Amino acid sequence: MKIRQGAFSFLPDLTDAEIHTQVQYCIDNGWAVSVEYTDDPHPRNTYWEMWGHPMFDNPDAAAAVFEVNECRKQFGDYYIRVIAFDSTHGWESIKLSFIVNRPKDEPGFHVSREEVKGRSMRYSIKSYATDKPEGKRY
Amino acid sequence: MPDGSEKLTAKARYSAGVLEYKKMGYWEPDYEPKDTDIISLFRITPQDGVDPIEAAAAVAGESSTATWTVVWTDRLTACDKYRAKAYRVDPVPNSPGQYFAYIAYDLDLFEPGSIANLTASIIGNVFGFKPLKALRLEDMRLPIAYIKTFNGPATGIVVERERLNCFGRPLLGATVKPKLGLSGRNYGRVVYEALKGGLDFTKDDENINSQPFMHWRDRFLYCMEAVNRASAATGEVKGTYLNVTAGTMEEMYKRAEFAKDLGSVIIMIDLVIGYTAIQSMANWARDNDMILHLHRAGHSTYTRQRNHGVSFRVIAKWMRLAGVDHIHAGTVVGKLEGDPATTKGFYDVMREEYNPQSLETGIFFDQHWASLNKMMPVASGGIHAGQMHQLVHYLGEDVVLQFGGGTIGHPQGIQAGAEANRVALEAMIFARNAGDDYMQNGPEILARAAKNCTPLKQALDVWKGVTFNYESTDAPDFVVTPTTS
Numbered sequence: 001m002k003i004r005q006g007a008f009s010f011l012p013d014l015t016d017a018e019i020h021t022q023v024q025y026c027i028d029n030g031w032a033v034s035v036e037y038t039d040d041p042h043p044r045n046t047y048w049e050m051w052g053h054p055m056f057d058n059p060d061a062a063a064a065v066f067e068v069n070e071c072r073k074q075f076g077d078y079y080i081r082v083i084a085f086d087s088t089h090g091w092e093s094i095k096l097s098f099i100v101n102r103p104k105d106e107p108g109f110h111v112s113r114e115e116v117k118g119r120s121m122r123y124s125i126k127s128y129a130t131d132k133p134e135g136k137r138y
Numbered sequence: 139m140p141d142g143s144e145k146l147t148a149k150a151r152y153s154a155g156v157l158e159y160k161k162m163g164y165w166e167p168d169y170e171p172k173d174t175d176i177i178s179l180f181r182i183t184p185q186d187g188v189d190p191i192e193a194a195a196a197v198a199g200e201s202s203t204a205t206w207t208v209v210w211t212d213r214l215t216a217c218d219k220y221r222a223k224a225y226r227v228d229p230v231p232n233s234p235g236q237y238f239a240y241i242a243y244d245l246d247l248f249e250p251g252s253i254a255n256l257t258a259s260i261i262g263n264v265f266g267f268k269p270l271k272a273l274r275l276e277d278m279r280l281p282i283a284y285i286k287t288f289n290g291p292a293t294g295i296v297v298e299r300e301r302l303n304c305f306g307r308p309l310l311g312a313t314v315k316p317k318l319g320l321s322g323r324n325y326g327r328v329v330y331e332a333l334k335g336g337l338d339f340t341k342d343d344e345n346i347n348s349q350p351f352m353h354w355r356d357r358f359l360y361c362m363e364a365v366n367r368a369s370a371a372t373g374e375v376k377g378t379y380l381n382v383t384a385g386t387m388e389e390m391y392k393r394a395e396f397a398k399d400l401g402s403v404i405i406m407i408d409l410v411i412g413y414t415a416i417q418s419m420a421n422w423a424r425d426n427d428m429i430l431h432l433h434r435a436g437h438s439t440y441t442r443q444r445n446h447g448v449s450f451r452v453i454a455k456w457m458r459l460a461g462v463d464h465i466h467a468g469t470v471v472g473k474l475e476g477d478p479a480t481t482k483g484f485y486d487v488m489r490e491e492y493n494p495q496s497l498e499t500g501i502f503f504d505q506h507w508a509s510l511n512k513m514m515p516v517a518s519g520g521i522h523a524g525q526m527h528q529l530v531h532y533l534g535e536d537v538v539l540q541f542g543g544g545t546i547g548h549p550q551g552i553q554a555g556a557e558a559n560r561v562a563l564e565a566m567i568f569a570r571n572a573g574d575d576y577m578q579n580g581p582e583i584l585a586r587a588a589k590n591c592t593p594l595k596q597a598l599d600v601w602k603g604v605t606f607n608y609e610s611t612d613a614p615d616f617v618v619t620p621t622t623s
Contacts, residue, residue, distance in 0.1 A: 003373035007306040008568055010336060010560045012590055021572035043303060043375045083305070090491045090509070093296050096306030096571075109370040119359055123366040123401060 001108035003041050006081055006098040016065050019082065019100055023061040026084035031095050032056045033064045035071050037080045039137040040130050042109070054085050068100050077103045077138040103129075103138035148213075156207050159195035163218065164204065169225040171242040177279035178260055179502045180239045181230060183272040183445055193269055194224040194239035200264040202247060219244050231615050236445065238276070250287035253413040253456050261448060272446040278455060279503035286508055288459040292423035292430050294511025295489065295536050298463060301403060301429070302338065302375045307567045308535055310337045310559055311379075313518065313542035317343035322352050326360030328552060332545055333368030333376045335556025339538060341518075342381035344408045344435035354384075354393055362400040379406035379431040379464075387415060394422055404429040404464075409453075410436045413460060420461030431464035431516070432457060442611055449612070451480075451500055454487045457513065464514045470532040472520035477610035478532055479617075488513040489536055497616035514538055522601040523562040523594060527580025530566050539563070549600055554593035561591040 008014060014022075026033050033055050036048035051071045055064060064082065071080050080101035083094050107128040114122040129137040146161060159165070171177055178201070184193035196204075202222035203212070226240040249255040265273050299305055314320070314328045329340045340361075348354035361378045369376045382393035382405050390407070397405050405428055407419050416432065423430040440447035450467075457465050467484045468476035483499035489512045493505040517533050518540035529539055541559050548555025565587035569576045576583060588595035 001371060001373075004336065005303060005373055008564050010557070010564045010591075011568060011587070018568075018572075022568070025571035025573070041373055043369055043373050046303070090512075091296055093300060094305045097303075098306070109373060111366050111370045119355075120399065121359070121363065123362065125366065125370045 001106055003079070003099070003102065003106055003108075005041070005043065007096060008098045013102075014098070014100060016069070019068060020061045020065050022096065022098065023064045023082065023084075026096055027059060027061055027064075029084075029086070029095070030088075031084035031086045033058065033082060033084050035064070035067045035080065035082060037071055037075045037078045037101075039078050039103075039134060040127060041079050041106075042125065042127050042130070048079070048081065051080075072101055076101070079103065105138070152208060152210055152213060154208060154210075158192055159199040159204060160192050160224075162195075162199060162204060162208070163221045164198040164202075164224055165191055165195035166223040166225050169223045169242060171225065171279075172244075174245045174281045174283045175242040175279075176245065176248065176256075176281060176284060177503060178241045178243070178275060179277045180241065181236055181272075181274040181276050181445065182239050182270055183236050185269050185271055188269045190227050190229075190237040190239075191224070194227045194237065194241070196267060196269055197239060197264055197273065198222040198224040198241045200267055201241070201259050201262065202243060220247060222247070233615065235271075245281065245283055248284065250284075251289075251417075253417060253460050257413060257456070265446075274444065274446050275448045275452050277449065277500070277502040278452055279505060280455060280459070282506055282508045285459065285506075285510060288510070289420070289424060289461055290458060290510035291461050291463045291513050292420050292428065292511075293463045295514050296512070298429055298514060301427075302377070304338060304375070306535070307563060308530070308533070309339060309514070309538040310556075310563060311339035311341055311516070311518070311538050311540040312337055312545040312556070313341045313343050313540060314346075315343075315542050315546050317346060318349070319351050322356030322360045325352060325357055326364040328546060329361050329378050330364035330368055331552035332556045333365060333378070334371045335545075335553035336372075336560030337376075337545065337556045338374070339377050339379060339404070339540075341379040341431070341540065342406055344381070344383075344410075344433040346381055347383055354382075355396065358393075358396055358400055358402075362402060365402070375403065377403040377429070379404050381406040381408070381433075382419075383408045383411055387418060390415070390419065391422065394419070394426070394428070398426050398428060402428075404431055406431040406433060407462075408433050408435040413456065416457070416460045416462065423463070424461070429463045430461070432462040432466070434466045444612055449500070451483055451487055454484050454513075455505075458488065458507070458510060462513060463511075464516050464538060466518055467515035469517040469519055469521050469529070471525050471528050472517070472606060477613040479614050480610070480612055481532070483614070485515050485533065485537070488515050489534075498614055500614045512536070516540060518542065520606055522604060523558050523597045524581075524584065524601050524604070526559075526562040526566045526584060527576050530563075530570060531577045535567075544597070544601065547600075548593065549596055550593055555597065557591065558593040558597035561587050561594045562597075 035051035038048040083097040086095040112124045222243045224241045228238045230236040380397045384390045441450040468481040516538040522544035545555035569583045
């Protein structure tokens, strides 16, 4: 399966030139671009590891694409995403997030069900990959 | 020339009998509204022969302290303060016989934090008043002092996105169809297919509650099975608006609790449950970290006609105070009423921190929202993937685009329909961000994306050229005059 998180997961994988266009859009809007990576892609895993701080004051989209590639060198078989932070009052959160790298094999998730009272069910979603410890998953 | 606003002596003012409203203190052309006043803008259509100023004063009177005759008990109160004051009456452009009446109300006329109390005054008796042929509440200016008595949307756009882990593109949804008749099991099938195919949300329709063909518990159980399966299949947070609308508050709370126990991220209510019930459900949603979707069922009975009723922009303002997170607000290009400029005004009321006066979009007053959370507008009704460039252009990014027929009616099935919509959306957002003139090149961008996505190609073929071009009944009265260079 292909994990569909982020704004562009239904498009073919983005080239570096395509990543550049999106990063440029973020910079033009005054947002700080950041690179993050993980080997735990659970939909509610909020905190991916930070590949350095958000690039405040960076005017150059190429610098962000460079960092993506540096991250890929070390974590080529991880999920890597680019996110952009908007510090404007009233938002102060993420404005864009998209995946730029994924493992060759994405085993996906299984749903576990616990039957509870009545016909109710407690659901839990678990990544097959996270059965193994961090760093040994993909 | 006397205009009726001259002060009478107390003896003349309070003699028993009938006095014109404008002579009773409800018309004050020199009045300067205070920052703390609530201001209403009414469109009044007086009966033939009725002076528009007297009609405006009557509206001020009947929506505040007045009755049809002089009462001495006024003199036991600080009645000058409590009288609403009509202070300005303008003819409506290009609409003979209609007038815009500006009326200011002192803050002390209203109970804090109660839409029911506000509306009981502003749209209470006055809409049936005989000297008027018709009356419409066009807009309101709500002072910060009043706004601060409300909690506002339970979740808001930003936190909703954080919870869903979805940034930078409109959310996608679909209403399950047929809206009536599916069993719980069959209903959940539609939810599963649509969410797995690429939508973020599915939705109960306004009139799906608990009917003989499907008990509400059955629907909730099957829908949550579908939501969790789809979430696992895509790695995304998914939701389905479980409609908890019911005959009593007790029943609604019961259904909402069950939705929460099953792990739903969102519940839904209908506008027809009433303002107080909406505020109660908003409090419940805030206490339970639940996104609250409002379907505006019934609104067109009073929002659509330009001469009588309440403009939807006012309903939107009340709902932002009342505290819903999602609200249906028009599509511009779809099958339901929605002039582009008017719709932009609605969206601005929902999504902005501050609305400057903008007559061309129907916003009559500067409105500060005092950091109240923003509402996510929902665009639903007769839209399809081929309109994606127009939807992004008119409605922007913080919106739920709901393709019901445009998902479920896809020739290759529901998953394919959902995928077509998602691919079309992502391609359009990508192109917009990359600096493409996407409004101009929209059809090409879609065609290019369809090369990698057969479902999109099929969707574009099936719904090619489907448009709903009818004249809007609710359009602004002021238009921008293009400047000549």
